[in-house]
Amino acid sequence: MQKSISLKDTAMRLQDIDFPLQALLAAPLQGVFVISGLLDDAAKRRNLHQEISNAFYTLKRNQRWRYVVLLSDSIDVSLSLYPLLPVIRLSPPSKSEIADIVSNFLLESQRDLNNELQRQLVQAFSGMPYGEIDVVLRQMLSKVSEGALMPSFALGYKREKLKGRGITLPAGPDIDRVAGMDELDKTMDKIRLLFQPEAEARGRRPPKAVLLWGIPGTGKSLAAKLSAKRIGGAMVAADWNSLVGQSVQESMANINHLLDLVDSSGTCVLFFDEFEKAFHGWDSGVQGGVLGKMAGRLLSWMQDHTSDVVMIATINRLNLLPAEMIRRFEYVHFFGSIHAGALHEVFKVHLDKHFKYNFSFKEWQILLREYRGCTPAEVAKAVQHVADDLYFRDVQSGDFTPELPQLELAMLTAERRTFTPASSQREISDQIAEIQNMAEYAKPVCGPDQSDFAVIEQPLMGIPNSGGTQKTKRAV
Ligand SMILES: Nc1ncnc2c1ncn2[C@@H]1O[C@H](COP(=O)(O)OP(=O)(O)O)[C@@H](O)[C@H]1O
Ligand SMILES: [Mg+2]
Structure with a gap:
């Protein structure tokens, strides 16, 4: 009884003091002592390693039976302490x-x-x-x-x-398929099968990392979200900027926590959207080179991990990624401007959600010509605007019914005149050109246009269509 009271008192006193190790050494107690948080303070306490090593030798010399356990989220123990402080990693349950x-x-x-x-x-x-x-x-x-x-x-x-730790569990995608991207579809299906137990029997395993590269609005984030659903796994999204903490140690603890989390999540997609952010200034040595250390940790995880995790990263500019990082991606797809057949598929997916419509082949041709050069996101937005307008019209005129409204082609062509596609902006067209120039790194998301809408295409702004077309037989 007496003993437990004195222990409790000591625990309370130790909580409030700056140097719990010294206090512990001075107290006339025996037992196992658990100190949490001390190692997390390493950045603030310059002499922490010295304190720990002094405590170790004092405890060793001392006759009393004491055992000290330090708890920490991070396992960043300096090399000189390794022989004194064995690290036991506690993994979350399987x-x-x-x-x-x-x-x-x-x-x-x-x-x-x-x-x-x-x-x-x-x-x-x-x-x-x-x-x-x-x-x-x-x-x-x-x-x-x-x-x-x-x-x-x-x-x-x-x-x-x-x-709070730079990780989100994204909500599901707004639509249930990436329309018109047959080559991407094949890759995703391959990955789905590589997650099946049969793959292991043949010594195959899922790819560790996949890179989706292209201009904004082409469906990269959508494809990543759908891939998680497809392989039947969870999706964990990480925001690199939020992973960077106040200190090197906090940042490393965050990235270690993230990787532990995905490693213990079973089948899982680790998603980095706009991944180039991770490498902005990574070799600059700012904040004690923390960005480089984090990137290094991620690189070695990408190489070594054996869990059922595929990392999917999206990126707008490939030249911002260091070459050793690009090499780690087993599949790289590029999202460029899409051909008429793919655009048709994208329209159908979005129109089906909002309207009743019955376009003739000729009308489709007009629509696809008008929207040529638009990204899937621009198509999605245009369809959304027309749906909003129709709703507004019906409510105002008192004709509202919950049924899907009938769509006329003219509404979509009129909507097209209200915006300028991003592909006609200089910066974006430069990016498309860059994608085409570096295309040997990557596979296009769509193959040749097999649809009835395939036409002999004029190069767009001097840039060949990313998918090529069947009729021009352009190599892709
Ligand atoms: N292939 C596609 N098929 C159908 N809709 C698409 C497609 N690609 C993009 N979209 C639409 O555009 C929206 C934005 O796409 P997103 O994946 O965020 O583009 P990115 O990540 O390349 O900028 C999606 O939520 C979806 O509504
Ligand atoms: Mg995106």
Whole structure:
């Protein structure tokens, strides 16, 4: 009894002091002492390594039985401390361990959850440590009465928590397929199959990294989001700028945390949107070269990891990536201007969502000619505007019904005259040219135009169409 009171007192006193190690050495106590947070302060405490090494030798000389455990998020221990301070990495529980925790919890709390909801719950908990899973399960007991809402509660918690560390779990895409991009589709299907257990039997494994390169609005982010759905995995998006912390140590802890999280998430896409940001100033040595260290950590993970994680990065400018990084991507696709057949597919996907329509072949030809050079995002936006206008018109005239409205071609062609496509801007057309010039690095997202709309194309602004066309038989 006496002992436990003195320990508690000491714990309280140690919490408030600047030098817990010295205080501990001075206190007449024996036992196991756990100090958390001390290693995280390394950036602020210049002599920390000295303090630790002094403490080690004092403890060693001393007759008392004491054992000190330092807890930290980061494993950035200097080389000189390695022999004194063995590092034990605690990984979050694996998926099957989480599945056990969840089923025990359901049994104890007498709740029933079907297999699919249990699977979603396990997915939501992946990457979280044991203690945290326990806390969230307990919160769920009091806050969620319906079993069907449990996975979204856990996911909501995880989203909030990760946001603070530069990680988001993106919402699903606005449409369910990347239209008109047959070559990209083949690659994605290959990747999906490489995630199947059969692949392993042949010694095949999923690619570690895929790069989607092209001008804005061409569907890169959409393709990345859909690929997660396609392979049946989670999607973890990282924002490089938010991963950079106040100190080198904090930044490294953030990137390590991110990589641990994806490594323990089972089948998963690690998504870096606009990845060139990661390399802006990476070799400049700012902030103690933190950007270079982070990039180095990511590079070695890209090479070494064996988990079922495919990293998908999107990028506007390829020349901003260092060559050793480009080499790490096993598949590189470029998104350029799309041919008429692909544009037709993109239109259909978006029109089907908003309208009833019945265009003749001739009308399609007019539409595709008018929208030539537009990106899929510009098509999506134009369709959206026309849908909004029709809704507005019907509400104002009192003709509103919830049915999809009938679309006339003239509405879309009129909308086309309200904007200038990005491809006609100098900066963007330069980027398209650059993409074409470096195309040997990458595969186009669409092959030759096999559709009835394939025409003998005039080069756009002197730049050949990225997909080429069947009729011109241009090599792609
Ligand atoms: N291939 C496509 N098929 C259908 N819609 C597309 C396609 N590509 C882009 N879009 C539309 O454009 C929007 C913006 O695309 P996004 O993926 O964000 O472009 P990027 O990342 O290349 O800038 C998408 O949300 C979607 O509505
Ligand atoms: Mg994008």
